[in-house]
Structures are given as structure tokens and as C-alpha cells.
Amino acid sequence: xxxxxxxxxxxxxxxxxxxARLVPAALGLALVMAAATPALAQxxxxxxxxxxxxxxKFGEMEKQAYELAVEEINAKGGVKDQKLVLDIQDxxxxxxxxxxxxxKFLTGNKYPIVVGEYTSQCSYAVAAVxxxxxxxxxxVTGSADKITQQGWKYVxxxxxxxxxxxxxxxxxxxxxxxxxxxxxxYENTDFGTSTSQAMKLWAEANGITVKAYEGYQAGAVDxxxxxxxxxxxxxxxxxxxxxxxxxxxxxxxSKELDLxxxxxxGGAAGFTLPEFLQNAAxxxxxxxxxxxxxxxxxxxxxxxxxxxxxxxxxxxxxxHAAEAYAAAYVLADTLKRAKSWSPEDIRDALAKxxxxxxxxxxxxxxxxxxxxxxxxxxxxxxxxRKQFETVWPKEGASAPYVFPVPRWRDRK
Amino acid sequence: MSxxxxxQIELLLQVVIAxxxxxxxxxxxxxxxxxxxxxxxxxxxxHGELMMVAMYITYFAFTMYAVDPYxxxxxxxxxxxxxxxxxxxxxxxxxxxxxxxxxxxxxxLTVGIGMVLSNLALVAFSANYRSVPVSYAGATLYWDxxxxxxxxxxxxxVPLLVAFGIxxxxxxxxxxxxxxxxxxxxxxxxxxDRDAATLMGVNTKRVTVITFGLGSALVGAAxxxxxxxxxxxxxIGAPFTAxxxxxxxxxxxxxxxxxxxxxxxxxxxxxxxxxxxSLGYKDAFGxxxxxxxxxxxxxxxxxxxxx
Numbered sequence: 001x002x003x004x005x006x007x008x009x010x011x012x013x014x015x016x017x018x019x020a021r022l023v024p025a026a027l028g029l030a031l032v033m034a035a036a037t038p039a040l041a042q043x044x045x046x047x048x049x050x051x052x053x054x055x056x057k058f059g060e061m062e063k064q065a066y067e068l069a070v071e072e073i074n075a076k077g078g079v080k081d082q083k084l085v086l087d088i089q090d091x092x093x094x095x096x097x098x099x100x101x102x103x104k105f106l107t108g109n110k111y112p113i114v115v116g117e118y119t120s121q122c123s124y125a126v127a128a129v130x131x132x133x134x135x136x137x138x139x140v141t142g143s144a145d146k147i148t149q150q151g152w153k154y155v156x157x158x159x160x161x162x163x164x165x166x167x168x169x170x171x172x173x174x175x176x177x178x179x180x181x182x183x184x185x186y187e188n189t190d191f192g193t194s195t196s197q198a199m200k201l202w203a204e205a206n207g208i209t210v211k212a213y214e215g216y217q218a219g220a221v222d223x224x225x226x227x228x229x230x231x232x233x234x235x236x237x238x239x240x241x242x243x244x245x246x247x248x249x250x251x252x253x254s255k256e257l258d259l260x261x262x263x264x265x266g267g268a269a270g271f272t273l274p275e276f277l278q279n280a281a282x283x284x285x286x287x288x289x290x291x292x293x294x295x296x297x298x299x300x301x302x303x304x305x306x307x308x309x310x311x312x313x314x315x316x317x318x319x320h321a322a323e324a325y326a327a328a329y330v331l332a333d334t335l336k337r338a339k340s341w342s343p344e345d346i347r348d349a350l351a352k353x354x355x356x357x358x359x360x361x362x363x364x365x366x367x368x369x370x371x372x373x374x375x376x377x378x379x380x381x382x383x384x385r386k387q388f389e390t391v392w393p394k395e396g397a398s399a400p401y402v403f404p405v406p407r408w409r410d411r412k
Numbered sequence: 413m414s415x416x417x418x419x420q421i422e423l424l425l426q427v428v429i430a431x432x433x434x435x436x437x438x439x440x441x442x443x444x445x446x447x448x449x450x451x452x453x454x455x456x457x458x459h460g461e462l463m464m465v466a467m468y469i470t471y472f473a474f475t476m477y478a479v480d481p482y483x484x485x486x487x488x489x490x491x492x493x494x495x496x497x498x499x500x501x502x503x504x505x506x507x508x509x510x511x512x513x514x515x516x517x518x519x520x521l522t523v524g525i526g527m528v529l530s531n532l533a534l535v536a537f538s539a540n541y542r543s544v545p546v547s548y549a550g551a552t553l554y555w556d557x558x559x560x561x562x563x564x565x566x567x568x569x570v571p572l573l574v575a576f577g578i579x580x581x582x583x584x585x586x587x588x589x590x591x592x593x594x595x596x597x598x599x600x601x602x603x604x605d606r607d608a609a610t611l612m613g614v615n616t617k618r619v620t621v622i623t624f625g626l627g628s629a630l631v632g633a634a635x636x637x638x639x640x641x642x643x644x645x646x647x648i649g650a651p652f653t654a655x656x657x658x659x660x661x662x663x664x665x666x667x668x669x670x671x672x673x674x675x676x677x678x679x680x681x682x683x684x685x686x687x688x689x690s691l692g693y694k695d696a697f698g699x700x701x702x703x704x705x706x707x708x709x710x711x712x713x714x715x716x717x718x719x
Contacts, residue, residue: 052538052539052540053539053540053541053645054541054645056538056539056540056541092539185691188692214690214691214692215690215691215692216691216692216694217691217692217694217695219651220686220691220694221434221638221641221642222430222434222682222683223691224426224427224430224569224683225426225427225430225431225682225683225684225686225687225691226686226687226691228422228423228426228427228430228687229423229427229687229688231419231422231423232419232420232422232423234419244541245541245543245643248543249642252549252550253569255550255552256550256552256567256569257426257567258554258565258567278545279543279545281545281549281550282550283550409554
């Protein structure tokens, strides 16, 4: 018995040792083969995205949009006869992970350009790395103002800064809602703080009283005490900035408490995802939100993109998908115009971008404190009969807005 | 009465209601930890992670077999009891009676168990946030009170009310068990004096296994009750371990009646604090109270340990 066991172990050890000797040999062979193959005609783009964690739904949608765009670009012959290939890595929405992914992209893979990320915190961290290594970085979704206010020379942003996300909402407030008071509730992240601060300043400059201005930590179970206090303050409009789970909890609990302002307005992000309609269910009805894009915008190809995306992935894209899709086209355009594919030449070509995308015109300009920042109009959507409808600006609206919204208890 | 005053009264009442309802859930979470503390003199730092396991059982029972979260309690309670008992029998008891460099190495072991559980969940279920979309998630009862010509409208979230009711039933059941049954008497005897209990013929090792099982089943029940109200993800445990710890200390380490009071006090403090001070500091209120209690009432709100 003992003998047998010992013999078997001895055999296994020999096998293991033999295996260990084989591994380097195989590795060596693989290396030789890689070197021997002629340079594959492909251009690799490194994209960090949150594919797991709280922001996974946004990351997943953007990943699908990048893939859709790259598929189309490659079908039309790629860029300068080379195929675009995506190298998408999961950052989990954590800045320290995003940073290490990008360091690997730039030093290990030697990619000349980085695109993407989702949250403001991650984009800001990635931007700092790109600037340090002097490689161009195209910001696609991260919107905290500070990202393009550092005077960085390699950081270009496709989406508008957070403080301008409300342009559409402001125009609606001025023309229609004319609120006299406002309650602001936001997640105290970079994005939440930037957007709500801009809202607060704008409100004060326009003679609207800000009755409550509350930041919260993501992951609160019970918002009811705060919502109840907001209820006792009787504001005209309740404005909230949250990601997906909190957005749903906030609306559900507002309904439970019978909190009845004349209007609920969300600051994009969690309030524009299709999952918001499912999670908040009937509590999402009539909620308005600022947004950067809807399928009803009049940019060429927008509707076609919406249809193709829905057909391919079985769900409706929101502004995040449009951003990622447009970013892939901006990248392809830049690579086509670049003198060479060195980081410097790509950066110079990116700076001269002036094109139309499904997300709108893209041109990087500098004003006030901003540098290399694209400028766009924003829209307002509203949930009407369990669907997102574009309600503002009036031209291009897909449905008439509902204002003021009915009280919770009066709804059927 | 002016509408403003009525609004203030409504705010206060609603905030107190919210605090008590969530406090009921906190009590059940704290009760499990307190029970384990009372009998074994160790803080179970895997408490929140055990709750996470129960939440995933509930989630999969719902998504795969369409079992209502409240019905799944029938599965969760025995499953969590078994998991807790196995952990105690095969892991913690092995360390309990061993001399080692660190006197409290059982506590360190529970930290390790917690890490293993949450990381296994990360690997198995990914870090995604999930929720159980039950039709009654937003169901609400309203109660209008006429007061001095004004109406005060109070609202009660049905899942939270149900959770509170079940929490009361579970607590009552636990006290019946502790006070009226042989197993309960053995648990209390072990908590009071382990050596004396052993001399009287109580199998204290078995008692510890049962106690850890009961503690896990209780926190598991709290997890299941939380599912229709909240959402779940693999690392949800840690903040709830912290809450359970605060409750256990508030109640007087190992005092089960104190844990109930501790849970309610924590719920009220969070609720009042976030309404009248700031929501951003919500978690801080618990810890501030924790420090104050340790300084001024080192034996907890209800005094010495008593199971």
C-alpha cells in the first residue's frame, strides 16, 4: 500500500518535472512563431471599461457600441488597409485598476493611443497616466469638469463637461417649468458633484431658491429620511444625480413617501438607462432627465445606428452607446489623417478633428478653463408610458412633455 | 395649525417610522452576532458575508425557481443553520481549544472565512449588482391623520413592514427557544459559565455548533428580508458586519435583549441623523455612537452580557 503510493507519487513528480522543462520550450517556440509571422495588418486600441461592478451596465453597453462601430469600419476596409482591433479590459469601475490597465497598455503593449473608460474618477486617473507618458487619450464618457481643466496636452474629450449636461434642462426650466425653488440630491462622486454644483450656481443666478443641497454616499439603503425632509420643504422641482441602483431606489422611495414636486429631474447617468425603467417600474413614470443623445436627434446616421444596435443586441442604446460608437469613428478618422502612427502624429491629427458623428459634430476647442473639449447641445427626455421620449427642445421632440406631473396618488 | 408645523410633525413621525422599521432588520442582524459573542466570547467578523450568502440563495431561488423571497426563508433558515454549524464544527472549534501565539485567533479565522466567502462570490457571480424585481417592491400603505385642520400623511413600505413583522416573530422564537427548551438552557448555561456547564454534563462543543448555526440562520433571515428592499453584490457584507458590531457593542457585548435595543437605536440614529444633519454622514452616526457608548457606557446600553 505504502509502496504503491510512493511509486505513484514518484511518477507524478517526474511528470511534473518533465512538464516544467517543456513549458519554456513551448514559450520559446511561440515567441519565435510570433516574430516570424509578418506584422499582422491590424491596429490595436486599448480601452479600459467597467464590465463588472456597480457601473457594469454602462460598460457593457459601451463595449457593444465599440464592437458595432469597429465591425462596420473593418467591413469597409479598416483604416489604411489595417484592421482595427479592440483590446477591452475590465477596470471594475475602480480608478486604481484602470490606472494599472492603462500603464500596461502604454508600456507593455506600447499602444500609441488610449480611448474610453466610464466614470469620471477612472477617466481622470487614466488621463493623468496618459499625460505622464505623453500618449493621446480620448475621453468618451467621464465628464467631471476638472478632466479637461488641467491644461493637459494629450487629453481630448468627446462628451461635454458635466457642468454643461444641464443645458437642455435649463432651457426647459426657463421656457416652460419656471420653477421658483429646487431641491438637489446627488451622489458625492466627481460626476455628481460637478453636475449638481453647476445646477446650484445656475439656479442661484436665475433667482431660484435652492431649498436643499444634499450629497450622499453610494450604497445607502434608505433615502426616506432625506426625501421626507425634502417633502417638508415643498420644492417645485426635485433634481437628482445618481447611477443606476440609487436612481431606482430614489424614485421608488419618493413614490412611497408620496413626495410630490411639480417635476422630478435626473441628471443623466442612471436616469437614462433602459434598466432604470425596469428597476423603478411605475415609479419611473414622468421622470425627466437631461441627456446628451436620443435616437430622435437630427445628426446623420443616428437613427440607423439606433436600429442596428437594437437589432444586434436586443436592447435600446442610450447616450453612452452613442458616445462610444462616435468615439470609434473619431479614432478611425484620426488614424486616417495622421502622418504616421506615432503618439505625436496621432495627437496632432486628433487635435485637428472636425467631423460629424451620430453623437453630433466633433471638434476639440478651448475656452474659459477648458482645453481640447468638444461642445454639444444637450436634450431632455421624459419617461412617458414606460418609454423614454425626447421632449425638449421642442423641434425634434418625439412626444409632448408632461408638466406639471400628476400626484402619485392620483395616478392610475 | 400652520402647514409648516404640520410638515415638521410629518417629517419627524415619518423619520422615526423609517428608523424603527430599518432598526428591526438591524436588530436581527445584531442578534445573531450577539448570541455568538455571548456563548463563545468571539466577534464573528464573517457575519455580513454570511448575510451575503443568504441573499444570493434568495436571489437564485427567485430567478431560477420563481420562489418568492419570503417563501425562500424556509430554505434559507435551514441552509444557513447548516453552513454556520459546519463552519463552527470543522473550522472554528479546531482553533478554539488550541494554544496559539495570538489569544484571539478565532476572530482572525472569522475574518478569513469572510474574505473567502466574498471572494468566492466575486468569482462565481462577478461583481455585478443584482436586484429581485418583485411586484410588491414599491407597495405602500398610507395613513392620513387629521390634526388641527391639517392632514399628516404617513406612508409605510410594505416589504419593510413585513420584514419588521418577521423580525419580531424570529426574535420571539429565539427567546422561546432560549427560555423554554433544553437546548436553550444549555446555550444559556454555556454562556454563563462554560466550565460549570461542562461539569454539569452539557456538551459545550455541541452547544457552540448549535449557537453558530442559530446566529448564521438569523443573519441569513435578515439578508433574505433585505432582498426585496435593496440590491445585492458580493461585497455587500462588510458594511453590515460593521453595523452588527456596533449593535453588539451598543447592546452590551453578548446581551441578546440589548442587541434588539441596539438595532433600533442604530436605525433611529441613522434615520434622524440623515434627515436633520446630513445624508452624507449617515454611516458616521453609527460610529460616533459606538465611540460614545464605549467611553461612557462601556458595558453597553443594558449592561453586562446575558444570553
